[in-house]
Amino acid sequence: MANETKSAFRNDARAKVRGRALYADDIRLPDMAHAVPVYTRFVRARNLRVDVSAARAAPGVLGVFTAADVPGQVRFGQIVRDYPMLAEGTIQCEGEVIALAVAETRRQALAAAALVVEHAEELPPVTDPEEALAPGAPVVRWGGDDNLANRGRVRRGDAAAALASCDLVVDETFSTQAVEHAYMEPESAVAIPRPDGILEIRGSMQHPFSTRRFVAALLGVSLAEVEVVGTTAGGGFGGKDDTAAIVCARAALAARKLGRPVKLTYDREWSFRESYKRHPYRLRYRVGFSKDGTARAAEIDMLCDSGAYTSVTPWVNWRSTAQCCGPYYVDAVRMDIRAAATNNVFTGAMRGFGAPQVNFAVEQVMDIAAERLGLSPLEIRRKNMVKQDGLTITGQRLDTHVVSLGQVMDTVVRDSGYEAKLARCSRGKAEDGRLYGIGLAISYRGSSLGAEGLDYCSAVVNVQADGSVLLDAAIHENGQGAESVQMLILARELGLPVERIRRQWSSTSRIPDGGTTVATRGTIMGGGAVAQAARELKRLMAETLADELGDPKAVRFEGGRVGAPGGPSLSWEEAVSRMYDRRIYPYAFGTFRAPPVSWDEHTGQGDAYFTYVYSCQAAEVSVDPATGRVQLLALWAAHDVGRAINPPMTLGQAYGGMVQAAGMALMEDLAPEGGRLGNRNLDRYKIPRARDIPEMRCTLVENPDPNSPTGAKGIGEPAIELLAPAIANAVYNATGIRCRDLPIRLDPEALK
């Protein structure tokens, strides 16, 4: 079932496959010192005092730094400045770092770290979000009077009244767990004081500009005094923002204090302990249907755990809000979401960003309602799914792009043979000792940031005198292939072979802040900016050379030539050289600004996103009734990505996302207990291995999107947001048992 793929293009593949790509921990510099973090013993405490005198006296030690040594701001954050880069006064979770030990070698730094003495008054932690929001709960939110970290809502029509008049009300409660990103490369940073007075940072991170803000804040310096240089990153999946930025900031603090390069590399346990997780949600859905299957009303309540700090909880919640009914139109909706501050390790951005939790609920509600109404899962979805030129529950009319939800669902139904297989599901009656089931789920996903942020991005195309091209763009390579996509877009725009193009390493000093590589915005925003820069360059060249090439509007850049069809033309190299002769640089700066969006906080209504990606995934499972073990037999997907720029890599994103979702569905469990993680390395926190995963098939549907300069949308997050409910539906069809909590655990007793 291996998919036929055209050969993949990646600018970094050769270095990576030779073991020569330099990740942050691979960097070695003369005179480089080594830092390690010192963690608190507590989960919640106050009156913190840290005694570093013994540690400072240890062999090889260059410095042991605490919050008292911070020249700038101790606390920082993307939205609220509540994340202490070094613990100060209180302890809010077990991931807090009370000191940073720096020595000539890592071994010496580790030995010194063990000598740091911590005094504090321990307090009982608050770890349940429900209890955190109960009246009289101890306040654990930093600087707050209560533990409410965020809230959001949708008000559309009179949901309570509409619900009361429905033929069927499905009332179900679901929960999802905290999930570790488990990027294979733990956090690492190297900070280098440069002779020009600038502090250079190389590190494993997802967003150089965000990192620069953290570094500058901690050091109390201006943004221009810090240069964050792109570094090969070993995966991010949303997880290398706040914490990874703070790892960079701590290395920067030590380098500043010592005037030497300093490396700070995390081991896996530290990464688990300190880095943020996917938000666990509790979701109650009451959805009313009429007999024919029309969803008429929904009352929805969600509660999520923000953990010790705010991070991007409001933005995550906002996506859950805008997409609270999944890809369905419902006339009357009341939805409320609350986020609680607790003493758990904090939660933040993770691939999917508030959608996987919601879809886990919605896509099971649909199957439950279909069964009760005697409809097929496909019929109920077709009836309620958002349609071309139709409305969403936030009142947005979907008339600017192809709404292809039916098309992607039909594709998966056809590819997987869903209907025939649905008829043979075991429904609790084992055959040959196994239970068989198939399940599917559909989703729509707002592209890019939507109304949660200002959305724009830039790129620079700088053509050299010999016609070779340097490209820079403000979207960072996390390993997903962003740079390669940008190069392919530029090659196509300029009509050049991709070999003529080099993607220069980005640095925060060379290009304006283009926003973070999140929200599946790499291709649509970063690629869009590259296309805009290319078009700007072509306009400049055509206008400059109009006396030779004629009407600039007619000039095309194709097959290495520049000119109007049928008219005079120049080779690309000749055209470039003419530009230099005329003292006009063939250089362009391009910006892509996302089309306008809108949001009314009070009603939860507005044009939430400028376009949407439509997706369907299905899973076939086999359940062993003796053990309750769920085995995946096959996985199917179809995604309307607009246009696939680098199809093998697009498929790779889809497969990777599906397997992360399979892990969330069936395996991944941090086992938190009293604010401490039970599983903090990859031996006990199980993520899928090759043998756990069956063959997968993904069909790329391409309806080029007019809102995107390249027609492309994206795939990163659509891929991860709907397999968990598809698996839950398959498990139900196999066993007759509805799994409302993640990860899915089947009790063999119940299967007897």
Add this chain to the structure above:
Amino acid sequence: MNEATPANAAAGNPPAAGTSAAGLAGALTVNGIRRQVRQEEAELTLLEYLREVLGLTGTKNGCAVGACGSCTVVVNGQGRRSCKTRVSEVLGKDVVTIEGLEGRDGSLHPIQQSFIDAGAIQCGFCTPGMVMSAYALLLRDPSPDRTAIRTALSGNLCRCTGYQQIVDAVELAAARMRG
């Protein structure tokens, strides 16, 4: 792309350079080069030795507890997790790391080329370990089916690819190597 240079490798910190007359513990071969091992180096993990002493940073540390396979090297033809191996255990043996797989002229091994062609590389952090596990597999079984490939690679975690194109790559490499 960052390419490690010899200067980079030379800057690796020998952890106990210049210490004592502890003497030599023995020798091993790494990528065809014979290396004398001092007593204090013999106590290091093979992963630390490769990365910190020899500056061979292609072998990665993803967990240090033997769970992820990022540190896989091939010792006497068998895949081995270098984070769970002491240098003293491999004295007298032949170690191949990712840096030793390509030809002396820099030509890629067919497994490496197949990883590129099949789109099996994303962030690349698992790639060296995956390639070395695939190398060990194809040494003992030149025609594995997809199930055998999945089983053989199950000691290597990848969070990016979902394994599909990695299995494709190993299948492709096996076919290419059979000729």
